Amino acid sequence: MQLSQQLDFLQDDREEVLQAWYMDDSDEDQRLPHHRDPKQFVSLDKLAALGVLSWRLDADNYETDEELKKIREARGYSYMDFCEVCPEKLPNYEQKIKNFYEEHLHTDEEIRYCVAGSGYFDVRDLDEAWIRVWVKKGGMIVLPAGIYHRFTLDTDNYIKAMRLFIGDPIWTPYNRPHDHLPARKEYVESFGQKEATNHAIDASA
Numbered sequence: 001m002q003l004s005q006q007l008d009f010l011q012d013d014r015e016e017v018l019q020a021w022y023m024d025d026s027d028e029d030q031r032l033p034h035h036r037d038p039k040q041f042v043s044l045d046k047l048a049a050l051g052v053l054s055w056r057l058d059a060d061n062y063e064t065d066e067e068l069k070k071i072r073e074a075r076g077y078s079y080m081d082f083c084e085v086c087p088e089k090l091p092n093y094e095q096k097i098k099n100f101y102e103e104h105l106h107t108d109e110e111i112r113y114c115v116a117g118s119g120y121f122d123v124r125d126l127d128e129a130w131i132r133v134w135v136k137k138g139g140m141i142v143l144p145a146g147i148y149h150r151f152t153l154d155t156d157n158y159i160k161a162m163r164l165f166i167g168d169p170i171w172t173p174y175n176r177p178h179d180h181l182p183a184r185k186e187y188v189e190s191f192g193q194k195e196a197t198n199h200a201i202d203a204s205a
């Protein structure tokens, strides 16, 4: 049984803290929701088909949360720290905000668990459209290595996220284009094919 299936019992009610939708292409403030008209929501299953995993956890009790402990053990997330995004807590805030919103990838998973506030993690689907993932208190997401993505605060202007990592963390962002990196090639091989299969299934339904 796949690891994501083994952890399925944790995935009830995720939509209360994790919502996703296709973005419009307006140049308005990045912190606005940027829904299309009409709104076009994206299921968490569709995100999973892109390799984006998600859970809802008890953010008020993360220190003693057995569910979080199980996920960390199962996925090998030995490293943990917190990143608070607001001018008072984040050194070099303005530059960091700009950097987070540059489209980029990492050579490892990006694992973020929102324990306070909220924010938008935007991911590219395989047709290059942006999907906006709104992560609120209690929402945890894993962006796979090699997926193009970016982050912005929403109009509440605050998030405190737990950052998890397997071993010593590497935070390096590789701004697009970095298609030659093995992590990108592996991502496209793993999830490009699955998405193509989904299109074929949709078309035949």
Ligand SMILES: CSCCC(=O)/C(O)=C/O
Binding pocket: 083, 085, 100, 110, 112, 119, 149, 150, 151, 159, 161
């Ligand atoms: C909410 S954590 C800050 C965003 C971040 O760490 C990142 O890497 C975005 O891609």
Ligand SMILES: [Fe+2]
Binding pocket: 104, 105, 106, 110, 149, 150, 173
């Ligand atoms: Fe990132």
